Amino acid sequence: MLKKNEGLTNFQCSALLASTIIGVVVISLPKTAAVSAQEGAVISTLVAGLLTIIIATCIAALGKRFHNKTIIEYSTLLLGKSLGMLFGAIIIFYYILVASIILRGFSDSLKNLLLEHTPLEIIMISMLLTATYLTLNGISGIAKISEIFLPIIVGSLLLVIGLSMNNFDFVNFRPVLMPSISSAIKCIPDLVIGFQGYEILFIMIPFMHDYRKVIPYTVVGVAIPVILYTLLVGMSIGVFGVHITQQLNYPTITLAETITFPGAFMERFDILFVILWIIAAFTTIANLYYMASLTSIRLLGLRHYKVSIYLLSPVIYIAAILPQNTLEIRKVTMLAGYIGIAISFITIGLLFLSWISGKREKENV
Amino acid sequence: MYKRILLICLISFCMLIIPGCWDRIEIERNAFILGLGIDLSDDQLLITYQIALLDAFKGEGGEQSKSTQQISIVADSLSEATKDLLSFFGNMPNFSHCKLIVFGEKYAKKGISDSLDFLFRETDMRRVTSVCVADGEAKEILNIEPKTAPSSAIVIDQIITQNSLSNSDIFPFQDIGYIHHNFVRGSDIGLAKVSVDKGIVKVSGAGLFKDYKLIGWYTDxxxxxxxxxxxxxxxxxxxxxxxxxxxxxxxxxxxxxxxxxxxxxxxxxxxxxxxxxxxxxxxxxxxxxxxxxxxxxxxxxxxxxxxxxxxxxxxxxxxxxxxxxxxxxxxxxxxxxxxxxxxxxxxxxxxxxxxxxxxxxxxxxxxxxxxxxxx
Missing domain, CATH: 3.30.300.210 (Nutrient germinant receptor protein C, domain 3)
Structure with a gap:
């Protein structure tokens, strides 16, 4: 246990997890769910979410065994020096890829929805500079910001879901053909990609005030997005039906658009939601950026992470600028997602390895 | 010393970013389009835009001045007409408050599916915009200036969405979302019928569409x-x-x-x-x-x-x-x-x-x- 009042509190950990997961995917998740799972979208989302909770719990258990080390250090301990460094390099590459593609996806969507004439580069640079400034303060900075912003993010999503109850028509759920087991299994990976962001567990645990309670708070932190996403997919299919949700590029925004108050009390609710969504995207990008910089410093064995923050920002920017259009962004997002799933499964393998070899760290008093 | 220079550079950059200059459109420069009418003109489309004149919308106002302006443009498609609108009107068209889409009778008989993609795809166009079909020309419907409301588009939209709860002759709740829902499935639709009766708009009856072509009417x-x-x-x-x-x-x-x-x-x-x-x-x-x-x-x-x-x-x-x-x-x-x-x-x-x-x-x-x- 770190000294009193030092380190991340338990709620900050859940908030870090939740706010990293609720990011850019939230506006297009109902479309992915409807395209891959069709009528069974709600149930598939819930199952994918539960699977994510299980994976995150395994990663948290592994982190708890090595509670003073980040992934870089305990992977070299378990896999040996060269394999461990390789795994660490893959993780760093993954973090940089995800940070850049989330940045690009966010800027692209924002340009389409809100800021038509603003050059894409300006949106990306503004977001990247703000994230750089936040991450310079270290993990306590991003944890406090996540803690403050989480109620806003969750509140705005709940508002959209709650106010759309008016337009909800249960008839749209009617052809509930349970998809066959094989098709259900095929669509789960696409949905688990939407829940990625729990990798912050790799580096978070050494900084926690009390690492012993990490597992229940992990479950809480991942459960918040799971519930919200399931409700969102359910609401989107209930309001639009499966066929339309498959066509809409931004179902959540369109859901917010169909909210009307009688007497034109508030007409364009979706603009308000987009503004609150920017906050969600910002926490995700800042968290991923910090993860990338911290792991790269730990891999090189250096001490001050600020250097890597400065060095990584042009790398992320250039990587974000590379995709040419929306379809390429989608392809790279899927690719990054599959790499993330592979990394998660390797980490679960590491957990078994640590059980078998009995390596663990001494309990702190 | 260097810290101070860096600080000044940073603050200047923030000042350049925060006002959001690129997408700034002053509110007076927005041409809010309240209603859109689509008619047939030889082989092309005749698009009528009903644009709100903001003076009549702010304050109670003493004189009964014109509150909307109608402009009709001949073009091949809706996007082209929106571009041509910039030649006629000094402001930027803004669809985010569009309340009504009217299809003219002749255009509806030819088939409305070619203009539907613009209505679905345009970011500003909302799915709750009412849609109806006119008995006659859409241009005439939008040219009416009702005395009780600022524009005919607002009146028709209110009749379709709210009065239909009390009057069973009005075919309710057709909006772009309803058409999109049926378009994706290839289903037939019916749209509320709007006509001009003694100088004011009247909404009653419905037009029936097969393969998105108007083929008949229902009476009230x-x-x-x-x-x-x-x-x-x-x-x-x-x-x-x-x-x-x-x-x-x-x-x-x-x-x-x-x-x-x-x-x-x-x-x-x-x-x-x-x-x-x-x-x-x-x-x-x-x-x-x-x-x-x-x-x-x-x-x-x-x-x-x-x-x-x-x-x-x-x-x-x-x-x-x-x-x-x-x-x-x-x-x-x-x-x-x-x-x-x-x-x-x-x-x-x-x-x-x-x-x-x-x-x-x-x-x-x-x-x-x-x-x-x-x-």
Whole structure:
């Protein structure tokens, strides 16, 4: 246990997890769910979410065994020096890829929805500079910001879901053909990609005030997005039906658009939601950026992470600028997602390895 | 020293970013388009834009000045017309408050599917924008300046979305979302009919579309039957003609209508069972003097209203099914909901199948109160 009042509190950990997961995917998740799972979208989302909770719990258990080390250090301990460094390099590459593609996806969507004439580069640079400034303060900075912003993010999503109850028509759920087991299994990976962001567990645990309670708070932190996403997919299919949700590029925004108050009390609710969504995207990008910089410093064995923050920002920017259009962004997002799933499964393998070899760290008093 | 310079550079950069200069459009520079009318002009489209003049919208204002301006542009497509609008009007078109889309009769007869993609894809266009079809030219509808509201588009939109709850002759809630829903499935649609009656707009009746081409009309009374079959009618007035000594003509105000439509497939035969429960009060009796209200009379009136509604619904159904062949009753969606395997096998020949669908009506009318005088 770190000294009193030092380190991340338990709620900050859940908030870090939740706010990293609720990011850019939230506006297009109902479309992915409807395209891959069709009528069974709600149930598939819930199952994918539960699977994510299980994976995150395994990663948290592994982190708890090595509670003073980040992934870089305990992977070299378990896999040996060269394999461990390789795994660490893959993780760093993954973090940089995800940070850049989330940045690009966010800027692209924002340009389409809100800021038509603003050059894409300006949106990306503004977001990247703000994230750089936040991450310079270290993990306590991003944890406090996540803690403050989480109620806003969750509140705005709940508002959209709650106010759309008016337009909800249960008839749209009617052809509930349970998809066959094989098709259900095929669509789960696409949905688990939407829940990625729990990798912050790799580096978070050494900084926690009390690492012993990490597992229940992990479950809480991942459960918040799971519930919200399931409700969102359910609401989107209930309001639009499966066929339309498959066509809409931004179902959540369109859901917010169909909210009307009688007497034109508030007409364009979706603009308000987009503004609150920017906050969600910002926490995700800042968290991923910090993860990338911290792991790269730990891999090189250096001490001050600020250097890597400065060095990584042009790398992320250039990587974000590379995709040419929306379809390429989608392809790279899927690719990054599959790499993330592979990394998660390797980490679960590491957990078994640590059980078998009995390596663990001494309990702190 | 360097820190100070860095600080100044940082603050200047922030000042450049935060105001959001690129997308700044002053509110006076926005041309808010309230209504969009699409007509046919030879081979091209004649698009009429109803643009709000902001002076009339702010404050109560003393004089009755013009509150909207209509501009008509000939172009090949909606996007081109929006671009051409910039040559006519000094402001930037802004669709985010568009309330109404009107299709002209000739254009609707030719087919509306080529302009639908713009309405679905445009970011600013909302899915709750009402859509209707004009009896005549859309341009005339948008050129009307109503005295009670700033623009005809706002009036028609309010009639379609709000007055339709109380008046059963108005075909309600067609918006871009409804059309998109049916367009993706390839279903037929019906749209509310708008016409000009003595210089003001009137919304009643419906136009029927097959393959997104206008092929026929329903009159106002027939729209009531259509709404009964759709099952979404909640309130309405209903009049029945009777023999002189039974009351001549009575009008019922139905305040609670519960209509459910469920298809049933037996041996490949599709029967749609429609169950309508109505509760209402008597609001007007044509011949109150000679009438003695009694239980027998109430039962007689109830039966008369049931028969009248039954014949209305049957004639509406026959007209839709046999004469026009248009499934504006959403039966295909009901069949997909209740019998998904059957629908998967037969959805390609729904047009022929629809002609064999029978309607089985069960109507129950209950008259509760008579108003404040007797009889």
């Amino acid at each position: 009374h027939e729209v009531t039957g259509l709404r009964f079959i759709l099952g979404e009618l909640k309130e309405g007035y209903h009049s029945v003609h009777l023999p002189w000594d039974e009351g001549d003509r009575i009008t019922m105000n139905a305040y609670n209508i519960n209509a459910s439509t469920i298809p049933k497939i037996t041996d490949g035969n599709i029967v749609v069972k429609s169950r309508i429960l109505i509760e209402g009060d008597i609001t007007e009796i044509g011949n109150p003097v000679l009438v003695n209200t009694s239980e027998r009379l109430i039962k007689y009136w109830q039966k008369a209203i049931e028969d009248d509604i039954r014949s209305t619904i049957n004639s509406v159904y026959k007209k839709g099914r046999d004469i026009y062949g248009v499934d504006a009753f959403e039966f295909d969606q009901k069949i997909e909901s209740y019998y998904p395997e059957f629908w998967k096998k037969n959805k390609d020949n729904w047009d022929e199948l629809f002609k064999t669908v029978e309607l089985d009506l069960e109507i129950d009318v209950k008259l509760r109160r008579l108003g404040i005088i007797e009889p």
